[in-house]
Amino acid sequence: MLELVTPLIAPIVVLHVVIGIVTYVTLLERKFAARMQSRIGPYRVGYHGVLQPIADAVKLMMKEDVVPTAADKPVYNLAPIVFLVPCMFIFATLPFAPGLGVADLNIGVLFFLAVSSMEIVGLFMAGWGSNNKYALLSAMRAVNQVISYDLPFVFSALIPVVLAGSLKLSDIAAAQSGLWFIFYPVIGQLAFIAFIVSTVAAENRAPFDILEAESELVAGFRVEYSGMKFALIQLGEYAHILGASFLGALLFLGAWSGPGPEWLGPIWFLIKAMLVFLLVTWVRWSFVRIRVDQILALSWKALLPATLLLLLATAVVVVWRANAGL
Amino acid sequence: MTGEVLAFWVLAILLVGSALMVVLTKNLFHAVLWLALALTGTAGVFLLLEAEFLAAVQLLLYAGGIVTIVVFAIVVTEKLVGERLSQVSRRITGGAVVSAALVWLIVSSIMERPLAITRAPMSGDLTQIIGETVLTRFALPFELLAVLMLAGLMSAIYFARPED
Known part of the structure; x- marks a missing residue:
């Protein structure tokens, strides 16, 4: 009976837990940003603002749903869904502890990368369907950035794959029971830096946020969205960044390994993912926006060759160690 | 009817329908989106054949590919250059005849030598x-x-x- 029910219930549980975490991650970011800027942040709703995300959600649900007259209606209405679904699929393959997850695929990392790259289709539908110059410009800028930073992201994520010798996420986590890959001499640290930089870029956050640059494009591709559709886009965006944080924690920080009994594993994993998330947020609130050409140059001239070389070096080290019998 | 057969038919209808929409719709941007759906459907077919690797690669590569086509679609439509360019299907009859002939060729050759129903086990x-x-x-x-x-x-x- 349990075998029959688990595949049905596990996705529902994971979906709700993820949405819950995503909602509270927004509060974490606002509090963290406020702290960095010597502000207090959300404070009024509940104790120290703990109920703020719920108030936000209720507000967004009650808001009027405004659809621009000139919008391409089917595309405009479908875009938030197309944007959200791949971001939620990310969590289908994540193991939260040994044997705890929806589906531990053999090609876990590849599935993650493939699904998260589909997000751009929804972004484009939003940008084009809104029939708004700012939204369209934002979508055009997204192409530059997403195509440029997909490759460094994939390469830096492949380095732990080569070190662990498996594409399966649980195998990669298990391979770090002795030494977390971030502590792997030289390779680990460089790969982690490359991963963080390309994550920040892939999530379109400052200093790489030209596609939503509020001073020139207002809010970019989602400028025409309001109410629940806006909420879905925000949810998708934060789910994506949370997924990338979990991936970073799994690839480099040893996933669920940590002191204490085994059932603490998922909590350790969550803490590590939150650390990666705060690192990305820290970068976001510390740097100013850079120009398009600087963004492209950083990717094609520095990050891409560097990660490619690092991947080759990792392969050489792994083969050499295997031959030396280490 | 097993789940696999049902999934196959759903995917097949989705694939053929979206592929037809790619060539039949007038709006260039919509054509690209239908193409995205068709390519995702292809990934589904790979999944059905238990080739997860191919399915993931299909999504990974074609997501980037679609984005590039979208850029071209936007650049050549009225939004940026101010000139209306709708997709017209010229010689639609000739095209229909050629594709019908192709379908007939493929179906008849499969009918002549039916493929083994049971798949060879993957080792x-x-x-x-x-x-x-x-x-x-x-x-x-x-x-x-x-x-x-x-x-x-x-x-x-x-x-x-x-x-x-």
């Missing part, structure tokens, strides 16, 4: 098998493909370079 991890064969038995064709793509890239740069 081992498909991803691993692909990786090993590409780097050993098929190393030469694999490298030749890489050279071919490099040649394509270089000719694109040649055509795109400014006149001097």
